Amino acid sequence: MPCRIAVRIQSEPFDTAAEIADIGRGDSDVGAVVTFSGLCRDEAGTLAALEIEHYPGMAEAEITRIAEDAAERWPVSALSVIHRHGRIGIGEPIVLVVAASRHRQAAFSAAEYLMDFLKSRAPFWKKEHRVDGSAGSWVDAKEADEQAISRWE
């Protein structure tokens, strides 16, 4: 059975528990569900929020391509990804990856692969809103994120 892939880009918060319940619904062959949630940090109290910009259309398309690659590598039953845009407050969720499979290893690996590629291939950019009201800067891409991809090659 082909992997069910669902990708949503939205400004609204999401309900992680509901997403976990949804991914296994109607598929009695799912034995493992792995989730990753990415939250907005305050960077030692200096950040008030993040503003996330995205490339509409390409953001969905690129995450879908990454999910399709993951589904070719591991026997996963379903992959769901939600990524938010707009203003995200401290502690709020930014991204959710849910991976479902028969056995746990495929779901763990696919979720990790998806996040590694999403970080430096999905067209999103973070801008800082600072607590002190000063002009925030764009968050720089990290070399470590780029290197994280190379281990899958």
Added chain:
Amino acid sequence: MKLVYFAWVRERIGLAEEEVTPPDSVTTVHELLDWLKTRGEEYAEALKYPEAIRVAINQEHVRQNEPIAGAREIGLFPPMTGG
């Protein structure tokens, strides 16, 4: 073709998108960036470090040696910071 800009590339150029018609001599992404830099100070500033610019043609990532023939939409943006 339509050019779309994001994050600090958009801010420095001062536009989110525009229609352009590069001369026939511009055949690759790299040549497109060089040509854009001649269009004004904002462009020169935004594209000062071309190695820091990521490019998508028709919403798919490409390298800067990619030909631009057939491109409907070219996105120019900084390295991505999703997740």
